[in-house]
Amino acid sequence: MGTNSQSTTIMGTQDDVPAPAQLNEDTAVCIVSVKGLKENWQKWSDERQEYQKHNPFSHDTRPSAVVPLKEHDDYGRPLQGSMTEQRGKDAHTHISREVQELCEVIRNIGEPRDSDAGGSSSDGKVIAVEFGKLFEHYVTISNKLVGILLRARKQRLVNFEGEMLWQGKDDHVVITLLQ
Incomplete structure (x- = not known):
């Protein structure tokens, strides 16, 4: 039962997290990892959504999507530095x-x-x-x-x-x- 109560505490709000003196080493690593994973996932998600806004082949039909013109030198070429x-x-x-x-x-x-x-x-x-x-x-x-x-x-x-x-x-x- 002790393990379940710790995991409930970890999944709770910031106010529910016990002081560092009460956490063992494994629990502290778990908090940092989960928080880091969440932040990294959100960052990737935001970047991907922004990229899809400018991708003319995505199903995102926003008027901000720029369609490349065949007259441009970079038509049909990958992005510089990609x-x-x-x-x-x-x-x-x-x-x-x-x-x-x-x-x-x-x-x-x-x-x-x-x-x-x-x-x-x-x-x-x-x-x-x-x-x-x-x-x-x-x-x-x-x-x-x-x-x-x-x-x-x-x-x-x-x-x-x-x-x-x-x-x-x-x-x-x-x-x-x-x-």
């Missing part, structure tokens, strides 16, 4: 490293060939490798070769024929390193 923005920057850095690593692998296993009209080399030679050979070598490095190749082509670092490369079917497609 965790989402940081994750995007980290992902971009990671993918850029993988593209550079792919170019290095092509330099190492590729063969010099005469450049077609699109080559960037001044002596008319470019480094090229067949997709099948690159796939066999690169499979030990990463399982995302085709996606990285597409990204590298978008950045104009490599060139190859076709929209997509398929293992087996496109093994003889030549991939040319442009830079």
Whole structure:
């Protein structure tokens, strides 16, 4: 019964809380924790409600919700300094490293060939490798070769024929390193 009366006292009003001399160590920690939890929850709740007022996709249909305009530079971008923005920057850095690593692998296993009209080399030679050979070598490095190749082509670092490369079917497609 003694435990129940203490818990009733803790849940009561501030006036009902006994003096610190009457509390044991566990009870005092419990009061601070519950009060801290309540304050933290209220703070989070207030911040979330304020955020939802400005979120155009929430069900909160207050006229204060600002709808982003497509003409603005930040349209479709995460808020400056947000965790989402940081994750995007980290992902971009990671993918850029993988593209550079792919170019290095092509330099190492590729063969010099005469450049077609699109080559960037001044002596008319470019480094090229067949997709099948690159796939066999690169499979030990990463399982995302085709996606990285597409990204590298978008950045104009490599060139190859076709929209997509398929293992087996496109093994003889030549991939040319442009830079």
